[in-house]
Amino acid sequence: MADSQQRLEAIIARLKENDCKLTPQRLAVAAILAESEGHPSVEKIYEQLKDDFPTMSLATVYRNVMLIKSLGEALELAFPDGSNRYDGNKPYPHPHAICIHCKTIIDLDLAGLQDLTKEVADETGFEIVTHRMDFFGVCSACRGRK
Amino acid sequence: MADSQQRLEAIIARLKENDCKLTPQRLAVAAILAESEGHPSVEKIYEQLKDDFPTMSLATVYRNVMLIKSLGEALELAFPDGSNRYDGNKPYPHPHAICIHCKTIIDLDLAGLQDLTKEVADETGFEIVTHRMDFFGVCSACRGRK
């Protein structure tokens, strides 16, 4: 989609801004993050790139994902099972629905979220900076399959 | 508080139910989880127990925390930075507010949560089983300190 193309350009712009060199490996990682098809893990990104870059090292993927994350252009989603998945397409916090069977992750857009954040701020006296909201369940496809 | 005493008994009951032996180490871990003062990490639990059980092994803490968690009597809170903290006092999913400076974790009770879960179910077709909701920010104490 055109959307991911725009995201890629945004990430590249941010990299240039910070005087980072645009190596082929880095651009490839950025491209996958920009698309974020299925919210890939580092391992997934690595596997996707191995074909195009046979000498590609896992460490390089880690370094570039971390770099892009630290520039605020990718969202890290850490899960209790220790797996980390990334979203460079919507790099701001947003709710997800995760299927506990097929591990599919769906982005959500919830109306009540703004109010909820305010409620938290009022209740706790916290200055809320960010949040993490995941709903775990069984997607309709997996439910049919069972 | 009396609350944590009750929780401890509930955990012990569950352990017996599952034919688990009540070793002193296991009871000590259960007691700390029942209280869950500050939502302790495995490391924290270990440190608290080292005085009473000088030979206590970290592995034993891990094993017992995992056991109690798997019996549904403790909630695991995994964070992006890789740290895990546990709540055996309220072992069901509930929202938290986490101070990004002092790492304090506060339990929340949000009115809008039920509606939100329903909204997600309707929007996605998922059968929601559980959720994870954390708000990160700066607590009033840390804000004053700055």
Add this chain to the structure above:
DNA sequence: TTTGCTGCAAATAGTTTGCAGAGAC
């Protein structure tokens, strides 16, 4: 040319496991 990036391999951190002896029931 300069500086940062990559690939490799080794290091690290957090967690898990195998095993033999100890202890709960």
Add this chain to the structure above:
DNA sequence: GTCTCTGCAAACTATTTGCAGCAAA
């Protein structure tokens, strides 16, 4: 007495780092 649990150490996994050569600007 039986069978699970514990402590220790080793194994493991995911991630990070040091270094020498390579490549982008």
